[in-house]
Amino acid sequence: MKEYWTSFASLLGVLAFCQSLLQVIFPPELRFACLNFFNRLFTLFSSYCYFDITEIDGVNTNELYNAIQLYLSSSVSINGSRLSLTRALNSSAITFGLSNNDCILDTFNGVSVVWEHVVTQRQAQTFSWRPLPEEKRGFTLRIRKRDKPLILDSYLDYIMEKANEIRRKNQDRLLYTNSRGGSLDSRGHPWESVPFKHPSTFDTLAMDPVKKQEIMDDLKDFANGQSFYQKTGRAWKRGYLLYGPPGTGKSSMIAAMANYLSYDIYDLELTEVHNNSELRKLLMKTSSKSIIVIEDIDCSINLTSRKKNSNGTAGTRNYYDPEMRCGSGLGPGPGPGPGEDAGNSITLSGLLNFTDGLWSCCGSERIFVFTTNHVEKLDPALLRCGRMDMHIFMSYCSYPALMILLKNYLGYDESDLDAEFLKQLGEVVDKAEMTPADISEVLIKNRRSKQKAVSELLEALKTRAEKMLISGNSREKNSEDIIEDEEQEKRALESPRNEGSELEEPCKKQEDEDEEKMK
Numbered sequence: 001m002k003e004y005w006t007s008f009a010s011l012l013g014v015l016a017f018c019q020s021l022l023q024v025i026f027p028p029e030l031r032f033a034c035l036n037f038f039n040r041l042f043t044l045f046s047s048y049c050y051f052d053i054t055e056i057d058g059v060n061t062n063e064l065y066n067a068i069q070l071y072l073s074s075s076v077s078i079n080g081s082r083l084s085l086t087r088a089l090n091s092s093a094i095t096f097g098l099s100n101n102d103c104i105l106d107t108f109n110g111v112s113v114v115w116e117h118v119v120t121q122r123q124a125q126t127f128s129w130r131p132l133p134e135e136k137r138g139f140t141l142r143i144r145k146r147d148k149p150l151i152l153d154s155y156l157d158y159i160m161e162k163a164n165e166i167r168r169k170n171q172d173r174l175l176y177t178n179s180r181g182g183s184l185d186s187r188g189h190p191w192e193s194v195p196f197k198h199p200s201t202f203d204t205l206a207m208d209p210v211k212k213q214e215i216m217d218d219l220k221d222f223a224n225g226q227s228f229y230q231k232t233g234r235a236w237k238r239g240y241l242l243y244g245p246p247g248t249g250k251s252s253m254i255a256a257m258a259n260y261l262s263y264d265i266y267d268l269e270l271t272e273v274h275n276n277s278e279l280r281k282l283l284m285k286t287s288s289k290s291i292i293v294i295e296d297i298d299c300s301i302n303l304t305s306r307k308k309n310s311n312g313t314a315g316t317r318n319y320y321d322p323e324m325r326c327g328s329g330l331g332p333g334p335g336p337g338p339g340e341d342a343g344n345s346i347t348l349s350g351l352l353n354f355t356d357g358l359w360s361c362c363g364s365e366r367i368f369v370f371t372t373n374h375v376e377k378l379d380p381a382l383l384r385c386g387r388m389d390m391h392i393f394m395s396y397c398s399y400p401a402l403m404i405l406l407k408n409y410l411g412y413d414e415s416d417l418d419a420e421f422l423k424q425l426g427e428v429v430d431k432a433e434m435t436p437a438d439i440s441e442v443l444i445k446n447r448r449s450k451q452k453a454v455s456e457l458l459e460a461l462k463t464r465a466e467k468m469l470i471s472g473n474s475r476e477k478n479s480e481d482i483i484e485d486e487e488q489e490k491r492a493l494e495s496p497r498n499e500g501s502e503l504e505e506p507c508k509k510q511e512d513e514d515e516e517k518m519k
Contacts, residue, residue, distance in 0.1 A: 244394030247437030276350030
């Protein structure tokens with residue numbers, strides 16, 4: 001036994017001597033050079049090339065890594081032997097992913113590539129301003145050398161586009177509002193958000209189908225128009241003005257637009273914005289693929305037409321005139337008087353630059369939506385193309401819109417209703433001038449009995465049509481009286497002027513005679 005341990009110790013001594021001799025003959029620098037040489041030799045004769053995409057690039061997160069991870073989650077074959085399951089924050093779907101040190105084969109335009117998810121333990125960290133994860137993660141892409149131009153030029157861009165599409169599809173949309181008084185939240189953001197769960201879609205929107213399809217086509221062209229906007233030198237944004245009586249579905253239209261394009265919504269409350277600078281900062285903190293909404297803009301800030309001054313007469317006004325600024329109260333009207341708090345100082349110029357100035361181009365793929373009940377109160381400069389590109393009139397409920405409401409609330413198609421009943425509906429619906437909100441309330445109250453609901457609806461439409469006919473006749477009579485009163489007032493104003501001119505002529509003659517006598 002003693003001889004065995006003696007032999008073992010001698011062997012260890014020989015190995016230690018050989019290792020020391022090897023380090024002397026082949027120092028670490030030489031061994032590294034040899035290893036590098038053989039790697040290059042292998043690479044030279046190999047038909048493959050490799051690309052490493054790490055999770056963290058320096059101290060910043062590698063966006064390409066996240067995009068690849070999301071893309072492969074949609075490409076991973078379900079028959080894979082080992083997969084990882086994840087669900088991101090504000091996400092409505094569970095995604096698959098590659099497990100640690102697993103591989104997957106992908107194909108792009110007939111070219112096969114191999115992805116490997118490499119996970120290794122990170123070495124002990126020295127002092128760092130930002131602690132790094134204990135594991136070092138990354139993807140290794142293996143492709144054939146002859147396919148290198150195609151992969152680098154098109155494949156990676158394709159992955160980024162698909163990842164963004166998957167992210168928008170899986171992620172719940174958010175509804176943002178600006179913080180009260182321009183304050184920042186715990187993360188330094190001026191916007192506060194909640195999940196956006198509005199169920200409105202273009203299928204359920206009570207509107208003329210032809211107009212609805214026109215809006216949908218315009219939205220789709222905008223969302224797919226990146227190359228068009230770049231080619232024409234225009235900022236990738238579009239403005240929509242929704243105007244019409246209250247209850248005609250302006251808010252539902254905004255929700256349908258957001259659900260159709262999978263965009264977030266930024267509900268901008270102008271009364272909480274103090275000045276133009278703060279307005280620009282809010283714009284800078286909005287994300288791409290979003291809808292920026294200012295509802296009831298005529299009630300939030302004084303944007304009345306500059307064609308009239310406070311006396312109602314024509315005149316020119318500057319964007320920076322006090323009358324153009326938002327006062328302490330809501331809605332158009334005179335500014336605050338002396339000693340009153342002006343509240344905020346947003347000017348029309350600041351709002352115009354917000355929608356169509358240089359600062360409006362700090363992001364891309366944004367939609368601006370303004371709503372108002374009184375479009376005639378808004379300044380024409382705000383309504384021109386380039387700011388509000390598409391003007392959408394939200395009208396009273398028409399016959400096609402009424403059929404959509406009957407389908408939504410009662411499940412009735414046009415073929416399910418009696419022809420005589422449909423004829424009566426068609427005769428009174430336009431005369432009644434009822435909003436979709438009013439008709440929806442009639443159907444909701446009687447939704448337990450469909451027959452009662454349709455009969456109550458017809459009765460409500462007839463009653464409203466009669467009231468509108470009576471009020472229309474009274475309005476015509478009142479308008480005639482107003483015109484007659486205006487003409488009498490005009491004649492009364494002109495008569496003193498004529499009398500004055502008759503008095504001025506004798507006075508002038510008397511002055512001429514006095515001058516001759518003096519001479």
